Amino acid sequence: MDDAQLYSRLTSVFHDVFDDETIEVTPQLTAMDVDGWDSLTHIRLILTVEKAFKVKFSTSEIGKLENVGQLAALIKGRS
Amino acid sequence: MNPLYSELQWLPRPPQDFSNLLKAAGTSGESLGYDIRFLASFALDLNQLTRLAKVIGKANSEAASLHPLTPFRLAVLSNGTTDMLLPSLVGSAARHGIALEVIQPSYDQVAQEALTPDSKVNSSKPDAVLLALDYRALPLKLSLGDPEAASAIVQGVLGYLQALREGIKANSNAVCIFQTFAPPAEPLFGSLDRLLPGTFRNLIDAINRELCAYVHGSGDVLLDVAGLAETLGLANWHDPVMWNLGKFPFSAELIPLYGDHVARAVAAIRGKSRKTLILDLDNTVWGGVIGDDGLEGILIAQGDARGEAHLAVQRLALDLRQRGIVLAVSSKNTDEVAREPFLKHPEMLLKLDHIAVFQANWNDKATNIQAIAEELTLGLDAMVFLDDNPVERGLVRKLLPQVAVPELPDEPAYYARTLAAAGYFEAIAFATEDLKRAGFYQDNAKRASLQKQVGGVDAYLASLDMTITFQPFDSTGRARIVQLINKSNQYNLTTRRYTDPEVSDAENAPDVFTLQVRLQDIFGDNGMISVIICRTGEPGVWEIDTWLMSCRVLGRKVEHMVLREILNHAREARIQKLIGTYRPTEKNKLVIDHYKKLGFTNIAADGNGLTRWEMIVEGAEPETAPMNVVSQGFIASREKTFA
Numbered sequence: 256m257d258d259a260q261l262y263s264r265l266t267s268v269f270h271d272v273f274d275d276e277t278i279e280v281t282p283q284l285t286a287m288d289v290d291g292w293d294s295l296t297h298i299r300l301i302l303t304v305e306k307a308f309k310v311k312f313s314t315s316e317i318g319k320l321e322n323v324g325q326l327a328a329l330i331k332g333r334s
Numbered sequence: 335m336n337p338l339y340s341e342l343q344w345l346p347r348p349p350q351d352f353s354n355l356l357k358a359a360g361t362s363g364e365s366l367g368y369d370i371r372f373l374a375s376f377a378l379d380l381n382q383l384t385r386l387a388k389v390i391g392k393a394n395s396e397a398a399s400l401h402p403l404t405p406f407r408l409a410v411l412s413n414g415t416t417d418m419l420l421p422s423l424v425g426s427a428a429r430h431g432i433a434l435e436v437i438q439p440s441y442d443q444v445a446q447e448a449l450t451p452d453s454k455v456n457s458s459k460p461d462a463v464l465l466a467l468d469y470r471a472l473p474l475k476l477s478l479g480d481p482e483a484a485s486a487i488v489q490g491v492l493g494y495l496q497a498l499r500e501g502i503k504a505n506s507n508a509v510c511i512f513q514t515f516a517p518p519a520e521p522l523f524g525s526l527d528r529l530l531p532g533t534f535r536n537l538i539d540a541i542n543r544e545l546c547a548y549v550h551g552s553g554d555v556l557l558d559v560a561g562l563a564e565t566l567g568l569a570n571w572h573d574p575v576m577w578n579l580g581k582f583p584f585s586a587e588l589i590p591l592y593g594d595h596v597a598r599a600v601a602a603i604r605g606k607s608r609k610t611l612i613l614d615l616d617n618t619v620w621g622g623v624i625g626d627d628g629l630e631g632i633l634i635a636q637g638d639a640r641g642e643a644h645l646a647v648q649r650l651a652l653d654l655r656q657r658g659i660v661l662a663v664s665s666k667n668t669d670e671v672a673r674e675p676f677l678k679h680p681e682m683l684l685k686l687d688h689i690a691v692f693q694a695n696w697n698d699k700a701t702n703i704q705a706i707a708e709e710l711t712l713g714l715d716a717m718v719f720l721d722d723n724p725v726e727r728g729l730v731r732k733l734l735p736q737v738a739v740p741e742l743p744d745e746p747a748y749y750a751r752t753l754a755a756a757g758y759f760e761a762i763a764f765a766t767e768d769l770k771r772a773g774f775y776q777d778n779a780k781r782a783s784l785q786k787q788v789g790g791v792d793a794y795l796a797s798l799d800m801t802i803t804f805q806p807f808d809s810t811g812r813a814r815i816v817q818l819i820n821k822s823n824q825y826n827l828t829t830r831r832y833t834d835p836e837v838s839d840a841e842n843a844p845d846v847f848t849l850q851v852r853l854q855d856i857f858g859d860n861g862m863i864s865v866i867i868c869r870t871g872e873p874g875v876w877e878i879d880t881w882l883m884s885c886r887v888l889g890r891k892v893e894h895m896v897l898r899e900i901l902n903h904a905r906e907a908r909i910q911k912l913i914g915t916y917r918p919t920e921k922n923k924l925v926i927d928h929y930k931k932l933g934f935t936n937i938a939a940d941g942n943g944l945t946r947w948e949m950i951v952e953g954a955e956p957e958t959a960p961m962n963v964v965s966q967g968f969i970a971s972r973e974k975t976f977a
Contacts, residue, residue: 271381274388276353295417298579302586303381314575 256334261327268307272300282324308334335570338748340587341377342594344740344756345429346731348376359389366393367400367433372735374428380418380589383425390424394435403433404604409460409508410436411444411498413471414583422593429594430601431715441581444471445494449501456505462555462603463502464511464596465495468583469518469538476522477532484532488540492548499554510554511599514542516563516584519572555762557599562592598760608738608758609712611654612703613647614721615665615672615694616885619684620644621746625671625824625885625921634681641681643746647720648683650750655688658768659759660710662691664702664719666888668824668923669694669781690772691782696924698889699726700733700788709782718758722746723886724857725798732797733788792960795890798855800961802892804899806968807841807848814862815850818882823921825883827914827928832880845870847903851896853887853961863887864896874910876900881914881928891959897932898958899965904951911948918943932956 266280273291278284286292292300301317304310304326310333320326337343349355356373360366373386393400408423410416420436427434437458439447444467447455455463472491477483499510517538521527527535542560549556563571566588576582584592601607616623621633621640633641634648655661661684665672672694676686686692691709693702699721707714714736721727727739740756742749761768807815812834820831832840840846851864863884868876878900883892904912914929916922930936933956934947 271353271385274385295415295580298576298582298586299380299384299418306379314578317579 256331258327261330264307265304265323265327265330268300268303272296272303280323282322282327284323285321304330310334335585335587336566338743338752338755339566339591340570342590343377343743344752345375345377346741348373348378348382352376352378352382353385356385356389365401366398367403368735370400370428371403371431374425375731375735378425378590380422380586383590383593384421386428387421387424390428390433391435394433400433403428403431404606405433405435406462406600406604407435407437407458407460408600409447409455409458409463410438410466411447411455411463412466412583413442413444413581414466414468414577415441415581416466418582418586419466419589419592422589423596426590426593426597427600430597431606432597432600432604434597434600445498445501448498448505451505453505456502459506460508462509462511462600463506464513464557465498466513466583467515468513468559469515469534470577470583472515472541474534474537476534477537479530479532481531484537484540487532487537488544491541492544495545496548509603511557511596512545512549512554513557514545514560516560516568516571519568555599555603557595559592559595562595566591595757598757599762602760602762606715607760608718609658609716610660610662610690610706610710610718611651611759612662612664612706612717612719613651614699614719614723614726615663615667615675617722617746618644618720618749619648619651619663620675620679620682623885624675625667626821628823629674629678632675632679634675634679636681640746643749645681645683646747646750647753650753652683652688654759655772656769657759657761657764658770658772660690660712660772661688662706662710663689663693664699664706664721665694666696666699666885667694668921671824671921688772691780693782695784696888697784698729698787698791700730700791701784702782703730703734703737704788705782705784709780718753718756720749720753722749725855725890728798728857729791729794732794733790791889796960798857798890800890800959801854801964802895802961803852803854803964803966804896804968805850805852805966807837807850808967809838809841811850811862812837812841815865818862818865818884819880822882822884823919824885824924825888826919826922827881827925828879828917829919829922830880840867847876847900847907849896849899851883851892851899853890853892860884860887864892866896866900868900868912870909871913874908876904876909876912878912878914885924890961891957893928893932894957894959895961895963897956899963901951901954901956902965903968910951912951913937914947914949916943916945916947 262280269278269280270276273289308330359369420438424434437455437460439454447453502508502510515538517535522533527533530536571584573585576586613619621644622631624632634644635641651661675682691706693706707717714734717737719730719737719739722742730737731739738758740752742752816834816837840848847868849866850862853860853863865882867880869879871877914934929947934949937948938946
């Protein structure tokens with residue numbers, strides 16, 4: 256999977272989780288930039304990513320993520 | 335994880351454009367409540383349920399009407415984080431006809447909320463309070479091998495639960511929904527945990543038993559979470575990562591399933607459980623097609639794997655009847671043929687006496703189900719329809735959205751389990767009157783009078799995106815052609831049987847025109863479904879020697895399209911006239927008017943029911959149907975000398 260495919264799939268995950276189809280998913284995107292991205296929605300986001308990409312993250316990985324770029328790197332490292 | 339449960343496989347998959355449909359809810363002519371109920375009828379995942387709940391919550395906050403959904407206020411008290419659960423309760427409740435409003439107090443305030451008169455929960459006057467507690471909410475202490483200490487712990491827990499109930503009753507008079515407790519997956523000793531007093535497993539078993547005794551007959555409601563966790567497996571139910579991350583009480587993957595179970599309980603409180611099971615017969619109640627395979631050919635016997643699968647469906651239907659569920663039949667069959675196994679097959683568990691309304695005819699099933707509902711004077715929303723055929727299921731869902739129609743897997747062994755897993759007949763209490771209820775509706779399998787055909791069948795057929803493929807007989811298709819010729823009884827005009835060499839002769843004979851017909855639709859390939867043989871009789875005349883069709887594709891206007899195809903080739907071969915014959919047998923009454931309906935003119939009849947029909951090729955313009963037509967392999971037919 257190349258970056259373009261990965262970000263395109265991440266984009267549909269974000270639209271689904273945050274119920275907002277205007278979100279532009281970039282490596283720099285952080286929780287500050289998205290309405291409703293609180294700690295609870297973060298968990299739902301991670302669950303949806305895990306399902307969409309068929310990966311599992313560890314508890315410490317989930318806590319450490321600072322932006323979408325790190326999430327993408329984590330997915331790439333797994334698949 | 336078993337996907338039947340975790341993915342709610344009895345529900346159809348959500349449409350691709352779910353997001354757009356949700357956005358358009360309430361603007362498309364139907365009112366918002368109908369649109370929401372429709373969108374909730376699919377197997378929605380956590381995100382989709384969350385989005386649906388948002389739309390419902392918005393309507394509630396604006397006091398917009400959600401008719402026909404019934405409003406219900408549910409407060410949820412939990413020792414875990416419920417934020418992810420609650421939207422799925424709201425979304426799932428719509429599936430069961432409930433417009434749910436949830437009241438969520440602050441995190442882990444169970445006792446305070448129950449016992450304080452003006453707490454958020456009590457002052458909001460809920461219809462019910464769900465005590466969504468798990469074992470971690472209980473003052474459990476190991477008391478290994480000490481029955482008295484163990485019993486004191488169990489009594490202490492029951493005392494705590496009773497105190498919560500008393501508080502809620504006194505302060506808000508809401509119904510309490512208690513959950514049984516799923517024990518942790520980790521053993522201490524191993525098998526010994528089950529029998530040794532004072533282990534967690536032993537304590538929780540005892541608490542569940544006592545809790546059931548307490549709730550039974552109290553007017554409160556039990557939600558058997560322990561049973562649900564058992565069904566899925568404790569190791570699937572409990573998810574330590576989720577608990578550690580944010581006190582999420584069980585696996586996130588099972589939230590939609592849990593939501594549906596809570597919704598069933600709430601719907602049952604509002605009397606919305608379903609009351610009637612309508613059964614298809616061929617390949618549902620027995621294996622095979624009674625009209626074609628005959629009494630000896632259908633599969634219901636013990637010792638045959640397929641047969642046992644269908645017997646399990648019968649057994650479940652009978653058990654349901656025993657608890658008060660009314661049974662009915664809707665089958666595309668000739669009435670006498672469909673009744674035969676009930677009367678004569680020794681292995682049939684279901685008898686005609688068990689069936690309140692027996693509809694076997696050739697009408698579409700939506701019309702029949704409506705007739706059954708009217709006969710029983712029960713609403714369509716009390717009906718469940720079990721059918722192995724995805725086209726019939728789709729038609730009924732489309733035309734009668736109030737009827738519950740479970741998806742069924744390819745493997746019949748899972749039919750009974752799938753029906754049971756769907757929980758259509760959830761009840762919160764059982765009275766001895768229930769034992770008699772099925773009998774009240776009984777009138778020895780009578781037939782209901784059919785009303786006008788339910789509208790919209792044609793539009794549904796168009797949505798099936800059918801492709802019909804015509805080919806002359808060839809060696810590839812021959813085995814199936816021979817099988818159809820020798821097996822089809824019902825949609826068979828002449829019931830002439832031919833052997834493989836005879837069919838091979840027809841392939842090659844210059845004066846014989848043949849068709850093998852296949853049909854595809856959005857559900858897949860139905861394979862070869864019709865066979866035609868025309869023989870040149872007098873010059874310029876085709877005698878239709880054989881015309882047969884699989885009953886599986888009945889009601890889709892396949893016969894009209896077949897006639898069009900025959901006419902096309904007849905014109906090319908300069909044939910002026912088609913002659914058709916109906917030869918009556920015990921099983922082919924279905925097609926007695928076949929030629930009449932297609933526009934043929936009756937030219938002869940003998941005293942025994944045989945009729946002859948003709949159609950002049952020139953100017954004949956039979957009805958057409960919405961399907962793509964592929965006609966292939968006929969190049970050689972030009973060289974055949976038909977005249």
